[in-house]
Amino acid sequence: MATILPHTTRATGTVLTAAIYNADHQNHITNANALNSEVGTVTTDLNALEVSVAADILQMQTDLDDRLDNSVDMWSYTILVPANDTYIIQMKVPFGCTVVETTTKTGAGTATVTYKINTTALGGAAHSATTTENSIARSSANAIIDGDDFSATISAVSGCTKLSLSAKYTRTF
Numbered sequence: 001m002a003t004i005l006p007h008t009t010r011a012t013g014t015v016l017t018a019a020i021y022n023a024d025h026q027n028h029i030t031n032a033n034a035l036n037s038e039v040g041t042v043t044t045d046l047n048a049l050e051v052s053v054a055a056d057i058l059q060m061q062t063d064l065d066d067r068l069d070n071s072v073d074m075w076s077y078t079i080l081v082p083a084n085d086t087y088i089i090q091m092k093v094p095f096g097c098t099v100v101e102t103t104t105k106t107g108a109g110t111a112t113v114t115y116k117i118n119t120t121a122l123g124g125a126a127h128s129a130t131t132t133e134n135s136i137a138r139s140s141a142n143a144i145i146d147g148d149d150f151s152a153t154i155s156a157v158s159g160c161t162k163l164s165l166s167a168k169y170t171r172t173f
């Protein structure tokens with residue numbers, strides 16, 4: 001980058017002659033041309049930087065969209081002493097999503113678990129919950145719309161304690 005310097009350096013009291021004046025004027029023109037050249041380079045560099053930054057922002061947005069599309073999250077719920085009843089896992093889900101897998105496990109005993117969106121059971125079988133973790137992939141009747149309730153209906157409870165429930169879901173933004 002150009003450095004702006006005084007055009008003349010002379011001792012105090014020097015008489016200004018035509019030759020000194022003309023030399024000062026030529027220094028002014030030379031320095032102005034150099035400065036204009038530097039400003040032009042900076043402007044070109046800033047335009048290139050603006051294009052580069054815009055491309056970087058677009059790539060970051062694309063990367064974020066890729067990460068958020070079909071991002072997987074999970075709800076978990078534990079009932080210490082379950083009864084034959086319906087338990088709401090998420091009331092009025094504030095976004096649309098798709099349940100892709102449900103899992104159950106008990107600390108002791110057994111129960112049957114039917115996951116539901118509002119009052120409709122998820123597609124696929126109900127869980128026979130035991131002390132062995134059991135996961136079921138869900139591919140039908142599994143879309144939650146903003147405002148739906150997600151619940152689990154527990155039935156056939158036999159000596160069941162510490163019933164753990166979880167549901168994996170994907171969201172598309």
